[in-house]
Amino acid sequence: MNRLGLLALQILVGLAGFAVWHVLTVYPVLGAPKQIQFFFSTPVAVLARTWAEMTNPEIWGHLWITLQETVLAFVTGAAGGIAFGFLFARNALLAAVFDPYIKAANALPRVVLAPIFALWFGLGIWSKVALGFTLVFFIVFFNVYQGVREVSPVVLNNARMLGMNERGLLRHVYWPSALTWMFSSLHTAVGFALVGAVVGEYLGSSAGLGYKIHEAESVFDVTGVFAGMLILTVFVIVIDTVVTLIENRLLVWRPQASGGPG
């Protein structure tokens, strides 16, 4: 299958989905269209609303807020995860002592923290950043921990035989190995940063994409909810593409075929 053919099929699937949605909501197949539309809206209305939203400068303000929260949550979470991942992987006692607490903290569904964070950090962006942080931190932490612990012993011994001291090993062996593992979870981590931001906004805020969707939902504006979801999807795809570009740039040494660890 060539690229164009594949693309055509992919577009066809999308169009078919929209067609089914359109037929079921515009024609009286399942019941009175007016009633059905209250629950499911129509694809044309959703697309029209999405277009209207996208051309309205107001949405860019919301997107900017969500983007800020996502990036901040990712950066702080990744930095914390890397620092603690390294610390625990290089210090067995510390890892052993904190092990049950790390596991317990990771087992807690983070959404329940949202109200606490709203209380602590207010309804601005920081409560969302905090929620995203708790999600990103553990993903990066576990991957870095694993990455440092599972450095190939042969590569490590070779580096030691080359005369590297602890600092050299950290720089040339442990760090790149940990980064690999971190980047293999980059998509997940960025995804979770976004989840933290949107869920946080949804639960209490005055700006951002989550707020937009919540606002539409509270007045039973299904078209608005779907339009918000569509914008969110496009937003996620754009961010994911950027992440892929960064990943390809940084992991140029990795074989193409394998997806890497994790």
Add this chain to the structure above:
Amino acid sequence: MSQQGFAEGRKGGRKDGRGVRLVGGTAVARDATAVRLDGVAIAFSLKGGERYVAVEGIDLGVMPGEFVAVVGPTGSGKSTLLNAAAGLLKPAAGQVAVFDAALTGLNGRAGYLFQADALMPWKTALDNVAVALEPQGVPRREALSRARDWLARVGLSAFVDRYPHMLSGGQRKRVALAQMLIRDPEILLMDEPFGPLDAQTRQIMGNLLLELWAANRKAVMFVTHDLEEAIALADRVIVLSAGPAARIVGAYPVPLPRPRDISEIRLEPLFHALYKEIWACLRVEVSRAYASGPA
């Protein structure tokens, strides 16, 4: 037997007339072995508190400029011996001496060529070689130019910017060889370095190794399970018994003339005679190794 073998080997080493290593240096340095194992035993503790003795009572010395090959059946602790000489393993008994100084910690005067891929996969061939100079404090610019030089010597000028996964197995070994040799270590430890390669590549790599070694003779301890390779490369072949508690059961000088061509030298009558003689010793151990457990 092993002591005798050691003496024999030294004689053998001198017989082929290498005056080079005797020139210069103090009287002490001249007679110092580059690396010497004295009554070395290495044991591992297994699960459940059991002790597995890999090698025992090993006396082995390698002179500066001497190429010693260690052969033995699988599981005879050949690599273990090498790791002891490298300081990666601490012997349970006996002593390792490097130029007559007791070895503590890692052997900083040795380079090690591993059987498995040991290159840093996140560095290009050039960076992998250049980084070997970093611990010596060589400025990066100079390190890069010397690394380029070494990659040219192992025939990889066109591949300096490749990452290890873009190189073939033989090319990766060439990079590893350059990485080891650029530091100019006085002792070369090699653990079946060409084991994973195909037969032709092995011969090419063997010739490359001999060529580089001839230009700058170091003490070499070369572990292999391939007797042909051992005879073709070495000045002296040491035979280890089957494990556990493997010992040295034979030491044979190889008076084949140098320079050697690995693919040609196998055709010489003397090579055959040596092969027959050493194989007679080795085959006993190989069959014992197979008898004591499934391979």
